[in-house]
Amino acid sequence: MSDDARTPPQPKRFRLTVDGLAVAAALVLALLVRLGVIHRVPW
Amino acid sequence: MAQGSLALPQVQTLRPGSQLLRLIPGVLLLAAIGWLGKFVEQSVAAYAKAHHLHLPNIEYVLWAIVFGMVVSNTIGIPAVFQPGVLTYEFWLKAGIVLLGARFLLGDVLKLGSISLALVVLELAVAFSFMTLLGRWFRLKPKLTSLLAVGSAVCGVSAIIATKGAIDADDEDSSYAIAAILALGAIALFTFPLIGHYLHLGDRAYGMWAGLAVDNTAEATAAGAMYSDAAGKIAVLAKTTRNAMIGFVVLGYALYWAGKGQAQQVEGKASFLWQKFPKFVLGFLLISVLATAGVFNQQQIGSLANLSRWAFLLTFAGVGLRTNFRELKLQGLRPFAVGAIGEAVIAAVTLGMVLVASRVFHL
Numbered sequence: 001m002s003d004d005a006r007t008p009p010q011p012k013r014f015r016l017t018v019d020g021l022a023v024a025a026a027l028v029l030a031l032l033v034r035l036g037v038i039h040r041v042p043w
Numbered sequence: 044m045a046q047g048s049l050a051l052p053q054v055q056t057l058r059p060g061s062q063l064l065r066l067i068p069g070v071l072l073l074a075a076i077g078w079l080g081k082f083v084e085q086s087v088a089a090y091a092k093a094h095h096l097h098l099p100n101i102e103y104v105l106w107a108i109v110f111g112m113v114v115s116n117t118i119g120i121p122a123v124f125q126p127g128v129l130t131y132e133f134w135l136k137a138g139i140v141l142l143g144a145r146f147l148l149g150d151v152l153k154l155g156s157i158s159l160a161l162v163v164l165e166l167a168v169a170f171s172f173m174t175l176l177g178r179w180f181r182l183k184p185k186l187t188s189l190l191a192v193g194s195a196v197c198g199v200s201a202i203i204a205t206k207g208a209i210d211a212d213d214e215d216s217s218y219a220i221a222a223i224l225a226l227g228a229i230a231l232f233t234f235p236l237i238g239h240y241l242h243l244g245d246r247a248y249g250m251w252a253g254l255a256v257d258n259t260a261e262a263t264a265a266g267a268m269y270s271d272a273a274g275k276i277a278v279l280a281k282t283t284r285n286a287m288i289g290f291v292v293l294g295y296a297l298y299w300a301g302k303g304q305a306q307q308v309e310g311k312a313s314f315l316w317q318k319f320p321k322f323v324l325g326f327l328l329i330s331v332l333a334t335a336g337v338f339n340q341q342q343i344g345s346l347a348n349l350s351r352w353a354f355l356l357t358f359a360g361v362g363l364r365t366n367f368r369e370l371k372l373q374g375l376r377p378f379a380v381g382a383i384g385e386a387v388i389a390a391v392t393l394g395m396v397l398v399a400s401r402v403f404h405l
Contacts, residue, residue, distance in 0.1 A: 022136030023325030029141065030329060033345045034338060041345040041352075 069127015073134070076114065076362070077355035080107030104267045104358050108231060111362020120363055131360020135260050136322040138353030139278055143329030144338060144346035146279065151330050154276065157403055158250065158283035161395050165254055165284075166291065168391050169195030173384045180380050185211040185304075188295055189219035190377060194384050197285045197320075198223050198258035204288060204318050208296035209305045222381035225370045227261035230385070231361075234265045237393075238273075247400040249273035253280025255392040257385075260361045263354060274354075282323055289318035 032038045084103040091098040114120065120128055143151075170191050177187025189211055193202045199220050206216040234256060238248040249266045252273065256262035259281050266277025293314055299305035308314055333343060 017321065018133050019136055019321040019325075022133050022322050023140055025133075026137045026140035026325055026329065029137075029349055030144070030332070030338075030346060033342050033349075038345060038349075040341065041348040043348040043351055 066127040066130055069124040070130055070356070072120075072124045072128060073131060073356040073359040073363070076110045076359035077103075077107045079110055080104070080358070081355065102268050103355070104264050107355065107358040108264060108362040108365075111359045112228075112365050113362075115363045115366050116368070119366075128360055128363050131260065131357045131364070134353040134356040134360070135263065136325075138350045138357060139259070139263075139282060140322055140325035140329055141346050141350035141353065142275065142278055143326040144333045144343050144350075145275060146330045146333070148330050148334040151279065151327065154250075154279050155283050157399055158253065158280040161250070161254055161280075161392065161399060162284050162287055164395055165388065165392050166195050166287065169384070169388050172387055173380070176380045176384050180376055182376060182380060183215060185209060185299070186215040186218060186377060187380070188299070189215055190222060190381055190384065192291055192295065193219050193223040194226075194257055194381060194388060196291050197281075197288050198227065198261070200259075200320075201288050201291065204292045205295055208292050208308075209299040218377040219381075221370050221372075222377045223257050224365065225378060226381050226385045227256060227258045228365050228370075229382075230256045230389075231261055231265050231268070234389075235268045238269055241393075244400065245270050245272035246276050247396050249276025250280050250399070251389075251393055251396045253277040253282075254284065254396065255385075255389040256281075259285060260357050264358050264361055267354065267358075282326060285320045286323050288320060289315040292318050 029038070033041075081103040083106045084101060087098060088100065090096070173191035173194060174187060177184070177190065182190070188209060189202050189205055192205045193199065195201075202216055202219045202223065205211070206213075234248075234252055238251070243251065248269050249272065252265040252269070253262050253276065256265045256277075259278075262277050262281040263274060267274030293308065293311060296305060296308050296314070300307045329346070332338065333346075338346065
């Protein structure tokens with residue numbers, strides 16, 4: 001029996017990268033701006 | 044872009060709750076230093092206006108970086124602030140994605156294509172010259188590879204990605220990272236001075252900063268120090284450079300595997316996808332949405348300002364991360380190779396940008 005046959009398949013763990021988090025955060029902010037929840041951002 | 048021992052690792056497991064709470068003090072420190080930089084810029088400008096003085100306009104970018112450096116190199120960063128300070132890379136990437144709203148897709152394609160052509164030329168110059176320098180200075184071949192990748196593509200994150208792919212030593216990658224960070228700090232102060240001395244236009248300067256300054260954070264800061272428009276172009280040029288990271292790392296992985304000194308690469312397409320910086324896709328997506336008219340002018344202004352706030356935290360982080368004592372400990376030879384290589388790459392890219400700006404009317 002091979003090692004592969006004995007080892008049960010491991011569930012893929014969901015991991016977030018810094019890139020993924022940054023893109024998600026930016027898209028959420030863009031959506032909030034588009035919907036008018038964030039009305040005007042001063043600088 | 045920075046990762047590794049001095050910043051967030053590439054992949055982080057999301058642990059909500061206490062892990063997020065640990066970030067708060069450092070994020071507040073970034074915000075405080077960034078805001079102080081903005082406050083000082085505005086105060087100096089208001090003082091000059093009230094007293095009819097002609098003081099040089101020092102951008103908040105420089106103030107934030109300098110204040111961060113002062114804190115880092117005097118009192119240091121207390122442990123409670125460190126996890127949050129390392130989030131500067133997150134703010135950088137979120138800021139770049141949001142900046143996509145200020146680019147029409149046509150501009151991205153036009154400037155991106157010019158950047159891409161220049162990046163390919165820059166890569167050829169950087170790799171051949173750095174390899175030659177490494178031999179002259181008798182550096183270890185893998186250390187030379189790491190320095191070449193760091194100076195040609197994308198600074199620290201490229202070094203981290205290549206280190207894993209070519210099985211380089213931790214010590215080599217630490218040397219290369221320290222050299223690239225030190226050179227990035229020098230570039231922050233020298234590039235705007237050279238740009239002003241040569242009377243470079245915003246687009247030409249931004250393109251040069253994006254092509255020649257290594258880390259994304261430093262390239263963004265070096266561009267923004269010159270002008271808002273230059274900062275925008277620097278981000279685009281640097282993002283194009285970042286997009287090449289997978290191909291370069293794959294090339295080195297195949298080279299060292301061919302010599303039997305690194306693991307074979309299985310599945311080149313998945314390797315490329317794994318190394319590809321995903322925030323570039325976010326930047327393009329927001330640019331497509333802005334081009335399609337999803338946002339009105341006021342909303343684009345709001346997204347641009349959100350991007351500026353995110354960069355404000357990034358610039359504070361760049362200053363806080365720069366510790367001269369730590370950089371000094373890493374040795375002189377890798378730094379010397381990096382410095383000579385960077386100077387040559389900066390000169391060559393400047394020449395390329397000047398030619399391109401005439402040909403393409405940048």
